Amino acid sequence: MSHLSLLSRALRTCCLPFLLLPSIAMASEEADSPLGILLQSSYAYRTMEACRGGNGKMLFERMAVVVAGHYRCQPAYGEAKDYLVAYYGKQRFFVENSAVFMTGENRSRLPELDDQILAKLDFSALEEEGDAYRHVAEGQALKAYDAPARHGISVLDFSVYDESEYTEATGFKLEVYNPTKKTIKYIRVELIGMNAVDDPVRDRFAGSAIKRVRGIGPIKPQDFGSYTFEHLWFTDTVEWPKLVSLRIDYMDGSSKTIKNLKPVQVDQKHQDVLTWETD
Structure with a gap:
């Protein structure tokens, strides 16, 4: 699908003005999970298999993600690598630690995660928080598209x-x-x-x-x-x-x-x- 077709679909399926934005923003303000910001466009994995990575997706610069914790990956050969387990919308990503900006306080709160922990824990609350941040970002973007109307x-x-x-x-x-x-x-x-x-x-x-x-x-x-x-x-x-x-x-x-x-x-x-x- 083309760049403009995607934009057209997003703009046409979202109500203008943004009647739901205040309630969504309030939901994000109530979220207390650590927030990270992508420093640059970065490729992130959807799954990790023996540190080789699975299928992935490019995350965009300045994307706000809800971070669940650290994930340290030790391959069979070579050095271990640090990732963050992060959510945007309801999707989970393994992002390189160095690609995400976080405050020192937020980083200090992050737990260590591994495959066993990820398989056991219920991350539905983090998915909802990630979805709230995504909706806020979309509302702000739609306002930015509409703002030059007087010009x-x-x-x-x-x-x-x-x-x-x-x-x-x-x-x-x-x-x-x-x-x-x-x-x-x-x-x-x-x-x-x-x-x-x-x-x-x-x-x-x-x-x-x-x-x-x-x-x-x-x-x-x-x-x-x-x-x-x-x-x-x-x-x-x-x-x-x-x-x-x-x-x-x-x-x-x-x-x-x-x-x-x-x-x-x-x-x-x-x-x-x-x-x-x-x-």
């Missing part, structure tokens, strides 16, 4: 990509979400490609540094648009795009112009929450 659009990705495998060229990608109640007709972007020392890259033919592209809708309310503009620069020296203006034209004839991207960008941490599949 006219939410920007998920605004980036360049290298096409020099076949030719010296750089393309541009744009992914957006429509948080308004109006249907978007066109998205008109003026941008400048910047090089590694933050100087504008000028077009060798036209002489201007400004590039203009147009994304064609319709993008309905609470829906997404994804655009790729190939060979926008015939050079591979462009490192990042600088926004000049972003104009949103709606089907009703109205428009909005944005000259500062910051208020309309959705933080990657919120995107990670909604694109992460829970199964």
